Amino acid sequence: RKEVEQDPGPFNVPEGATVAFNCTYSNSASQSFFWYRQDCRKEPKLLMSVYSSGNEDGRFTAQLNRASQYISLLIRDSKLSDSATYLCVVMRGGFKTIFGAGTRLFVKA
Amino acid sequence: GAVVSQHPSRVICKSGTSVKIECRSLDFQATTMFWYRQFPKQSLMLMATSNEGSKATYEQGVEKDKFLINHASLTLSTLTVTSAHPEDSSFYICSAQGTSGGGGVETQYFGPGTRLLVL
Numbered sequence: 001r002k003e004v005e006q007d008p009g010p011f012n013v014p015e016g017a018t019v020a021f022n023c024t025y026s027n028s029a030s031q032s033f034f035w036y037r038q039d040c041r042k043e044p045k046l047l048m049s050v051y052s053s054g055n056e057d058g059r060f061t062a063q064l065n066r067a068s069q070y071i072s073l074l075i076r077d078s079k080l081s082d083s084a085t086y087l088c089v090v091m092r093g094g095f096k097t098i099f100g101a102g103t104r105l106f107v108k109a
Numbered sequence: 110g111a112v113v114s115q116h117p118s119r120v121i122c123k124s125g126t127s128v129k130i131e132c133r134s135l136d137f138q139a140t141t142m143f144w145y146r147q148f149p150k151q152s153l154m155l156m157a158t159s160n161e162g163s164k165a166t167y168e169q170g171v172e173k174d175k176f177l178i179n180h181a182s183l184t185l186s187t188l189t190v191t192s193a194h195p196e197d198s199s200f201y202i203c204s205a206q207g208t209s210g211g212g213g214v215e216t217q218y219f220g221p222g223t224r225l226l227v228l
Contacts, residue, residue: 034216043202043219044153087152089217097143097217101152 003027003098006088010104017078021103023071023088030098032091033064035073037084038102044087047073078107112136113205115220122193123228129189130223132203138183139205143217144176147200159186193227200224 006023013019025033033050048055050062050071061074071088088100112135122128132142142159157178158166165178177189186205190197204217 032215041200041224043222045219046216049216091216097155099153099155 001026002101004088004090004100006086006100006103008101008103010106012106012108013078015078015080015107015109017107018074018076019078019105020075021073021086021088021105023073023100025069025071025088025090025098027090027092027098028069030069030090030092033071034089034091035060035062035071036087036089036099038087039084044099047086075105078105080107080109083107113203113218113220115203115223117223118221119224119226121226121228124194125192127189127191128193128225129187130201130203130225132186132188132205132220134184134205134207134218137205137207139186139207140183141206142180142186143204143206144178144186144188145202145204147202147222153202156188190225193225195227198225198227 004025011019035047036044037047038044048057048062050064052064054063059076063072075082083106085102085104087102091097114133114135116131120128140161144156145153146156147153155168156171159178159180161180161183167173175191180186200222202222203220207218
């Protein structure tokens with residue numbers, strides 16, 4: 001079993017839709033959590049950190065449930081430019097960083 | 110956010126040659142940098158953790174003699190693919206540990222990557 005698991009998708013949604021991605025992690029010692037976005041043939045870019053209290057950045061909302069070892073990302077009012085692969089990232093023990101395989105999102109007009 | 114550069118962005122070489130890739134943190138000092146490899150439609154795979162002034166820590170299955178890492182300063186790490194073969198063709202990405210946002214959360218900032226094609 002992978003330490004960080006994501007549904008690979010792809011998620012195909014129309015513009016304006018709300019879409020949610022889930023991620024689970026297996027190591028309870030995990031300390032920090034992030035969502036990254038990776039466009040095709042590009043490097044990953046930090047989208048947002050994820051906090052237990054939940055955090056929002058514009059159309060993006062991230063949630064962390066430590067008890068269930070579960071992270072989520074909600075995208076509201078999807079734009080064509082949101083099409084990308086979304087990586088769930090977990091950090092533990094200093095610099096040890098584990099990447100999920102990513103969830104692919106296609107937003108269509 | 111923090112800026113990481115990587116050079117070259119793309120390289121094509123003949124089998125048997127060595128290729129050096131540079132990773133620089135431009136606006137912050139990074140005592141730790143990371144090297145990843147990504148094959149098409151697959152996730153990032155950590156190859157090694159590069160520590161300034163000391164030997165790199167390689168992940169299981171990564172040949173240290175084939176992938177030479179040097180972290181000579183707080184802003185520069187290099188990866189040299191020695192005696193490259195076609196199966197080494199991949200997208201190589203470096204990252205540097207930095208601080209994100211006002212909360213001071215440590216995270217990784219990625220370079221733009223290097224596409225290596227070995228003929």
